[in-house]
Amino acid sequence: MSHGNVTIKDVAKIAGVSPATVSLALSGDARVNEKTRRLVEEAAQRLNYIPNEIGRSLRAKSTETIAFIIPNTSHHVFSHPYFSQLLEGITEVLDDNNYNLMLSTTPSEKEESAAYDKILRNRRVDGIILSSASIKDKNILRMVESGFPVVYLGKWHHDEVLTVERDDYGGAYQATEHLIRLGRKRIVHISGPLDHQEGIDRLEGYKQALLDHKILYEAPLVIEKDFSRQAGYDAIAELAHRQTAFDAVFAGNDLMAIGALKRLKDMQVRVPQDVSVVGFDDIDMATVVSPMLTTIHQPMRQIGRMAAEKLLAHLNNQEVTEKQSVVSTHLVVRESCGAGSG
Amino acid sequence: MSHGNVTIKDVAKIAGVSPATVSLALSGDARVNEKTRRLVEEAAQRLNYIPNEIGRSLRAKSTETIAFIIPNTSHHVFSHPYFSQLLEGITEVLDDNNYNLMLSTTPSEKEESAAYDKILRNRRVDGIILSSASIKDKNILRMVESGFPVVYLGKWHHDEVLTVERDDYGGAYQATEHLIRLGRKRIVHISGPLDHQEGIDRLEGYKQALLDHKILYEAPLVIEKDFSRQAGYDAIAELAHRQTAFDAVFAGNDLMAIGALKRLKDMQVRVPQDVSVVGFDDIDMATVVSPMLTTIHQPMRQIGRMAAEKLLAHLNNQEVTEKQSVVSTHLVVRESCGAGSG
DNA sequence: CAGAAAATTTAAAACGATTTAAAAAATAGC
DNA sequence: GCTATTTTTTAAATCGTTTTAAATTTTCTG
Structure with missing residues (x-):
């Protein structure tokens, strides 16, 4: 319709006041007379005035x-x-x-x-x-x-x-403790990258839970990976390859847990009978895999x-x-x- | 560091030229002398000048x-x-x-x-x-x-x-045809909302494939749902409830297909032996369900x-x-x- | 070397708002 | 009715750029 965009000046002209008044009126400043305000509002309405936010931002030094x-x-x-x-x-x-x-x-x-x-x-x-x-x-x-x-x-x-x-640390602690309470002793942790705080904290939570339950922390049970499904899959493959025995997996996130699940299934290892698996994140996908993934929910x-x-x-x-x-x-x-x- | 932000004027002052020249120089305008350009660039560098894009946008009438x-x-x-x-x-x-x-x-x-x-x-x-x-x-x-x-x-x-x-229509056509070629005759379509073009087109593709293969379209085999996993689950429940027989499901998207898969499993219907299922979208989740979902990939x-x-x-x-x-x-x-x- | 032409630089006007300080109008006080 | 005061309105500056047109400088020509 009206192509040349409507500016505050146009509104001012129609309302018969100055641009300053229009600005004040529309921003609800107490200084403007009630009658004038209505006049301005009507004019703005009629012209379908929409403030140019770039202009506003420049002057007001805030972009919202x-x-x-x-x-x-x-x-x-x-x-x-x-x-x-x-x-x-x-x-x-x-x-x-x-x-x-x-x-x-x-x-x-x-x-x-x-x-x-x-x-x-x-x-x-x-x-x-x-x-x-x-x-x-x-x-x-x-x-x-x-x-x-x-x-x-x-x-x-x-x-x-x-x-x-x-609370990455706390979540990891809970996850690990859950596995321990189920009687698991050799708990693998597939860690996220350890140059990320999440990775570090989750590993720490895992370690502390072991410590508190008097289970020896064994470095070979921890594998550092990159949070992807493939990484989880590979991690289990690696463990199998070096014949590391384990009865549980706490993965640094759900994607890795799901990858691990896949590999375990391929290897005919039964989950949860032979190996328990816990993830972290509680993504949607955790509820469609079989078995459904136990995990740490984060809001x-x-x-x-x-x-x-x-x-x-x-x-x-x-x-x-x-x-x-x-x-x-x-x-x-x-x-x-x-x-x-x- | 320098808190009052550096403007084009500051650069101009340091370089000993006018703001206009700075603007021209930095925008690579051919009019400015090579020596001047270097001068300006140095000044800009030294002051760590970063143009205020709001100012630019206002004048240039484009925000990028x-x-x-x-x-x-x-x-x-x-x-x-x-x-x-x-x-x-x-x-x-x-x-x-x-x-x-x-x-x-x-x-x-x-x-x-x-x-x-x-x-x-x-x-x-x-x-x-x-x-x-x-x-x-x-x-x-x-x-x-x-x-x-x-x-x-x-x-x-x-x-x-x-x-x-x-190509929603084409994709749906392919999906349906694939089912037909597998010998399926009573193909359910769990449709997305039919006030959305995707829903309409996918339904049309389904219909046309049936027609081309001389399979009668039966309205009771089509159920309109809302693209969610729950919807797919419910759709199968409904069909079961009204005892509609079917040997395949083409779902309007993967989420519904995955919901359907779940319900079929709950009902002890074997997929793919008793019922074939195809989805649409090819989301990540399609590869982690069991059986893995055949679907239409969209890039x-x-x-x-x-x-x-x-x-x-x-x-x-x-x-x-x-x-x-x-x-x-x-x-x-x-x-x-x-x-x-x- | 003057004058024309080309190259370079710059002043000033935008862009569209907000805000401050001053002007104008309305109201109050006496 | 005339100040003094308060309420409203407005002109003008400002935000930080870009761009146009004019001014200036440099280079070229004969």
Whole structure:
């Protein structure tokens, strides 16, 4: 219809007032007379005025947009099953607050840091939710500690940084303990990459559970892999190849657990009779494999919500009392461990 | 460090030229002298100048940002397994072209259309990739036909509109024909919602395959459901309840197929011996169920790439020769149909 | 070396809003 | 009715760029 877009000036002209008044009126400023406000609102309505947000952003120095940044490494892409839930949680909160969401993958780790500076300083977003990354990634470090509003999804060593993290350690502990209580003694841990905090924490939880139950930790039972299904499959193959005996598997995530399940089936090892398997994440897929996977549930959507809420609070200068939040995980018992009971 | 952000004026001052020259120099305009250009570049480097993109956008009337919009209905959320692949394809192309991605869910269908106008006219994005929606959704109609740069993911009746669509009809035809060739005669179709074009096309493909092979179409063998796993499960339950006999199931998507598989197993019906099952989508999950699901593969990532490429071409005023692209699907034979061969 | 032409630089006007400080209008006080 | 005060309105500056057209400098020609 009206192609040349309607600006605040057009509204001003129709309403017979100045642009300043229109701005004030539409923003609900107390200074403008009630009668004038109605006049302006009518004019805006009639012209179907929609403010140009770029103009607004420039002057107001705020874009009402936040970025969700996912490090672009092989095991941190969109395809991660829980990614969409995280995203769902984030968008719910943003929608409620009329914020926009920008999605970014960071350039690969090696990339010059300029790319990061750009994200921080081109003024396109007011704040950032940053998905966890390799602990070796210096760029992430700079980003988090730049002073730019960031909520980091994971553990951070500096306690002024806003974070939302899962209780990886606790979850791993529960998983391992569950296996121990079922009488398992030789528990394999297929670990995620140990340059990622999740990998480290889950391994720690596993170790501590063993310790607390007086089971000797044996290094050969731990295999470091990359969180993919194939990795889980390969891990079991490796163990078989070096003839390591085991009666349980705690995988660092569900995908690896499912890969392991597959390999065990191929080898005619019965799950749960001969070997118990526990995963971590509780992705959808865990309920369609056979046997259904016992796993650690993590509320990704809630994590997304919390992160977004925390960031918005910070952006609106509200005091964020709990700078670092830890959301708890819990064990979901299904079929892959034997003993239907808890 | 330098907190008050560096602007083009600062660079100009350091380089001893005017802001205009800086702009020209950094944009690689042929008019500026080589010596001056180096001077400017050095100054920019030294001050670590990063252009304020909001300022740029305002003047240039282009944001180098596009939106990916997902209608916010129960069966069109992020959680759809192929969503992340679509997103991956889109971001790949955008990254290569230095475009940004904004993610939006549209307000629910009932919402006043103002929300849509806002997306189109607040100037935050230059173009839109629009995920398919209910064919009844008037707002989507307005959006696509507004003249704003849009690529629609699905079929559109008006051939000036840019689209990328899957060959749903062809895929369904192949799936059904495969079942027929295996000797199946009473083929159930668990359909997706028939107010969505995908649902319609897949049903049509199914019908046509039956027709071409002289099998009578029977309405009771078609059940309209909502694309969820539960729906597939329920569909089989319903058929059992009304004692409808059948020897094959073509589900409108993999999730429903997997739900169906589950129910059949619960009923002790053997797949593929007693009943063959085919899905549609080829999601990851299709390879972890037992029996593994035969399905129709659709290259979602490629669709994402094509959509992004098409939109960018359009935005850069390149002639888009193929306004409507149809990407083909193909049958992936696994275990759920019997007859390992094609 | 003057004058024309070409190459380079820059001032100033956008882009579309918000906000501040000043101006104008309305109301109050006496 | 005339100040003083309060309420409303507005002009103008500003945010950080890009771009146009004009100004300036340099190079070329004869």
